[in-house]
Amino acid sequence: MTIGYSGAEKIDDLLDPAQGLVSRHVFSDPAIYEMELQRIFARCWQFLGHESQVPRPGDFVSAYLGEDPVMLVRQDDGSLAAFLNVCRHRGMRICKLDAGNAAGFSCSYHGWAYDRRGKIVDVPFGEMYENAPLDDSWAAVPVAQVASYKGLIFGTFDPDAPSLVEYLGDMAYYLDVLVDRREGGTELVGGANKWIIDSNWKYGAENFVQDGHHAFASHISALMAVQPDEAEVTDFPGGCTVSPGSGHGGGWFEGPTLEMVVRDPVLLRYHQDVVRPESIRRLGADRDPVHNVAAFTVFPNFSFLTGVQTIRVWVPRGPNHMEVRSWTIVDKAAPQEVKDAQLRLVRTTFSPSGILEQDDGENWSMCQDTMRGHVSRQLNSNMRMGMGKRVDADIAVPGRVMHGWNEEPGRGFFERYRHLMSEPTSRAWLER
Numbered sequence: 001m002t003i004g005y006s007g008a009e010k011i012d013d014l015l016d017p018a019q020g021l022v023s024r025h026v027f028s029d030p031a032i033y034e035m036e037l038q039r040i041f042a043r044c045w046q047f048l049g050h051e052s053q054v055p056r057p058g059d060f061v062s063a064y065l066g067e068d069p070v071m072l073v074r075q076d077d078g079s080l081a082a083f084l085n086v087c088r089h090r091g092m093r094i095c096k097l098d099a100g101n102a103a104g105f106s107c108s109y110h111g112w113a114y115d116r117r118g119k120i121v122d123v124p125f126g127e128m129y130e131n132a133p134l135d136d137s138w139a140a141v142p143v144a145q146v147a148s149y150k151g152l153i154f155g156t157f158d159p160d161a162p163s164l165v166e167y168l169g170d171m172a173y174y175l176d177v178l179v180d181r182r183e184g185g186t187e188l189v190g191g192a193n194k195w196i197i198d199s200n201w202k203y204g205a206e207n208f209v210q211d212g213h214h215a216f217a218s219h220i221s222a223l224m225a226v227q228p229d230e231a232e233v234t235d236f237p238g239g240c241t242v243s244p245g246s247g248h249g250g251g252w253f254e255g256p257t258l259e260m261v262v263r264d265p266v267l268l269r270y271h272q273d274v275v276r277p278e279s280i281r282r283l284g285a286d287r288d289p290v291h292n293v294a295a296f297t298v299f300p301n302f303s304f305l306t307g308v309q310t311i312r313v314w315v316p317r318g319p320n321h322m323e324v325r326s327w328t329i330v331d332k333a334a335p336q337e338v339k340d341a342q343l344r345l346v347r348t349t350f351s352p353s354g355i356l357e358q359d360d361g362e363n364w365s366m367c368q369d370t371m372r373g374h375v376s377r378q379l380n381s382n383m384r385m386g387m388g389k390r391v392d393a394d395i396a397v398p399g400r401v402m403h404g405w406n407e408e409p410g411r412g413f414f415e416r417y418r419h420l421m422s423e424p425t426s427r428a429w430l431e432r
């Protein structure tokens, strides 16, 4: 046990993912957090928005890459561009709105005006810049790469990062269960929910990358409350996890969990009669179990729940806080009553007031709170569940699959995290 850790340069000493040991310093140390902003969030692909939010030229949404505010804007030629939402004059946000449609953007501080690509097109008292022209080097800082995967738009500041498809790798196979299960794709409904949890961003990411088994202790009372009177939850469903590589991962329940969580008959019928048969036709039967309430994280901080149909970003807000930004995602082809029911389901389960979300937020913020203690902070988190167990190959899906609840994907998440945190150059993208 190291007493008095005070620097990020020895990240290797703090993480031994192969042994399932993760020092709690990585959840609480300010120096490590600063390093994350540079080595994780200024480099990795992160979720910016959904195609359905920006269908027409001039449509925009605000987002974050780490703590950097960015704007995603649909261009006149139909392409997508994103840039840092920071005015080059004094650093005010170029646009204060979350979403809208605009011919351009005018900073509310001194009025510098930018076009849809982030180029400066006008400044008040422009003649006074005669000897210090505002050329293109003063444009808003572009997001180096922006790409869409079947409706989900991601961006990265790192021009050397692999393409989005390469970055996702086998994770795309599991994303398809969310975004490609029906003809016509998906759309977001109901706008964003945003709230702050007093907890490090990795608590959310790690929970969705592997932690189906917490539901047994954390959520059982909430689940019992929504069961019919005669029902008892005596056998908690088993689970299966997958590590598709590159820090991504997830897991799904192997029992009838969908029926436990989704109580609305309209949604259950839609899922049973429409989604599953069409999905099996489109994606094959191997992915069918993933429909049964599955949680996944795309490294580092984009997570989703199939069945419930929520997607979210765990935006870092300092070592001790995260901002959750979440949306409801539905099949475009679904009838309106199904879309409405899906939105109701997300609002009542996985939203700031949702019966399941509140359990999670309380756990994560209390975990964070205990790290205020000097001695508590020195401890390792135990991610050793399922260590040494056989990786199963009995189902034909990509990645390292393990039956039975286990923490293998979390070990993969922190392996990837350690790798990126210890390699500041673009070599990090080659040595995976």
Ligand code: FES
Pocket (backbone or CB within 6 Å): 087, 088, 089, 090, 091, 092, 107, 108, 109, 110, 111, 112
């Ligand atoms: S800060 Fe934007 S115009 Fe001055």
Ligand SMILES: [Fe+2]
Pocket (backbone or CB within 6 Å): 214, 215, 218, 219, 356, 359, 360
């Ligand atoms: Fe949970």
